[in-house]
Amino acid sequence: MNRNDAAITTGDTTMLDVSGIAVRFGDQRVLHDIDLRVDAGTTTAIVGPSGSGKTSLLRVIAGFLMPEHGQVRLHGQDVTTVAPHRRSIGLVAQDGALFPHLDVAGNIAFGLPRGTSRRERNRRVAELLELVSLTADHASRRPDQLSGGQRQRVALARALARQPEMILLDEPFSALDAGLRESTRQAIRDILRATGTTTILVTHDQDEALSFADQVAVLKDGRLRQIGAPEEVYTRPCDVETAQFLGDAVLLPGQLSAQVADPLTGRTGAVWDASTPLGSVNVELVCPNLAVAHRTTNGATGQVMLRPEQITLSEQGAAGSVLSSQYFGHDTTALVQLDGADAPLRLRQLNAVPLMPGTRVHLAVQGAGVFYPTFTDCQACSAGPTPLSITSRPAGDALVGAHAD
Numbered sequence: 155m156n157r158n159d160a161a162i163t164t165g166d167t168t169m170l171d172v173s174g175i176a177v178r179f180g181d182q183r184v185l186h187d188i189d190l191r192v193d194a195g196t197t198t199a200i201v202g203p204s205g206s207g208k209t210s211l212l213r214v215i216a217g218f219l220m221p222e223h224g225q226v227r228l229h230g231q232d233v234t235t236v237a238p239h240r241r242s243i244g245l246v247a248q249d250g251a252l253f254p255h256l257d258v259a260g261n262i263a264f265g266l267p268r269g270t271s272r273r274e275r276n277r278r279v280a281e282l283l284e285l286v287s288l289t290a291d292h293a294s295r296r297p298d299q300l301s302g303g304q305r306q307r308v309a310l311a312r313a314l315a316r317q318p319e320m321i322l323l324d325e326p327f328s329a330l331d332a333g334l335r336e337s338t339r340q341a342i343r344d345i346l347r348a349t350g351t352t353t354i355l356v357t358h359d360q361d362e363a364l365s366f367a368d369q370v371a372v373l374k375d376g377r378l379r380q381i382g383a384p385e386e387v388y389t390r391p392c393d394v395e396t397a398q399f400l401g402d403a404v405l406l407p408g409q410l411s412a413q414v415a416d417p418l419t420g421r422t423g424a425v426w427d428a429s430t431p432l433g434s435v436n437v438e439l440v441c442p443n444l445a446v447a448h449r450t451t452n453g454a455t456g457q458v459m460l461r462p463e464q465i466t467l468s469e470q471g472a473a474g475s476v477l478s479s480q481y482f483g484h485d486t487t488a489l490v491q492l493d494g495a496d497a498p499l500r501l502r503q504l505n506a507v508p509l510m511p512g513t514r515v516h517l518a519v520q521g522a523g524v525f526y527p528t529f530t531d532c533q534a535c536s537a538g539p540t541p542l543s544i545t546s547r548p549a550g551d552a553l554v555g556a557h558a559d
């Protein structure tokens with residue numbers, strides 16, 4: 155059964171199905187076998203460092219860049235060679251790309267289909283202005299008479315004018331300062347949700363990706379490393395590099411000591427006890443060769459990843475001394491040297507006052523960490539990591555990987 159047959163028999167809600175996309179510029183391969191599925195009405199964030207291929211992937215989806223191989227399907231129809239304006243996809247560029255010589259109404263009306271009557275044009279412009287929370291007063295202003303956030307909302311209104319099924323946002327908030335960025339992001343997210351528009355956001359900002367999207371796809375060096383719900387990719391990143399890219403990560407040496415029942419499901423299998431400098435910590439196995447992670451055995455060594463907010467001050471637990479502490483208002487971080495441990499670790503406390511250097515503390519761990527075995531201690535990985543073949547899976551499953559063979 156091919157992918158389309160599967161879609162038909164399962165009543166699939168897939169709107170966009172990108173499969174096996176590769177892109178090359180001259181000798182440089184910038185995208186490798188990208189598979190990405192996006193359900194109708196959902197928001198996906200593609201996040202990755204500069205140069206990882208985010209914009210190239212967006213341009214392939216929009217139809218501005220022809221892939222070396224692979225397919226782009228919309229509602230099951232192959233549109234790989236279909237011209238951009240025939241794809242029912244709106245693109246909002248980083249700077250909004252408004253026409254400087256047209257006023258706001260003219261910019262928005264530019265997105266309307268040719269032949270729209272003057273009356274209908276005025277009605278739609280007024281409707282779209284209201285949708286993006288701009289007033290009739292803004293309609294006659296030129297782009298240079300607007301704030302950055304207002305320009306982005308006009309760009310969105312122009313893209314929405316054609317009533318596209320899908321909107322692609324390419325770093326649309328990056329030129330805005332922190333406060334405006336947050337409020338514009340929230341406003342645009344609300345508009346896209348209200349209109350049920352399927353959205354793909356490209357960003358290099360992890361917080362933006364995690365807070366904006368239903369699904370986050372992490373791109374690195376032209377490969378999709380992980381796809382999943384924001385809380386999945388944050389709490390169960392597929393490897394150390396992804397963990398560090400998505401937020402602060404505390405990495406501790408660890409050794410698996412026993413398989414334990416999952417505190418949530420009661421089932422045995424995925425959760426282990428690992429001994430670490432912080433004592434015994436519950437961990438989930440996330441092996442770079444994911445399909446074989448379960449073959450890692452008792453006694454295996456590796457790294458335990460915790461988020462700094464999982465480490466709390468307690469009455470008992472591993473003892474150490476505060477090296478330094480920084481106050482950020484909403485939270486306070488502290489660098490703590492555990493007794494007998496090699497490297498200091500960082501914890502983050504909400505609404506806490508800074509700790510004086512030299513203060514003796516005890517630390518406990520909340521929730522489960524993630525265990526990345528060293529390859530030599532993972533039976534199937536002893537040859538080292540193999541390239542993952544990653545595809546999206548139904549909600550709740552963050553990771554899909556398999557040996558390339």
Ligand SMILES: Nc1ncnc2c1ncn2[C@@H]1O[C@H](COP(=O)(O)OP(=O)(O)OP(=O)(O)O)[C@@H](O)[C@H]1O
Pocket residue numbers: 179184202203204205206207208209210211358
């Ligand atoms: N038209 C082009 N010709 C040649 N190389 C290109 C072209 N467009 C992009 N590249 C290269 O492809 C790679 C991926 O670029 P792309 O713009 O897709 O990355 P990105 O993740 O969006 O980066 P950024 O976050 O900096 O915008 C980069 O190495 C870039 O230099």
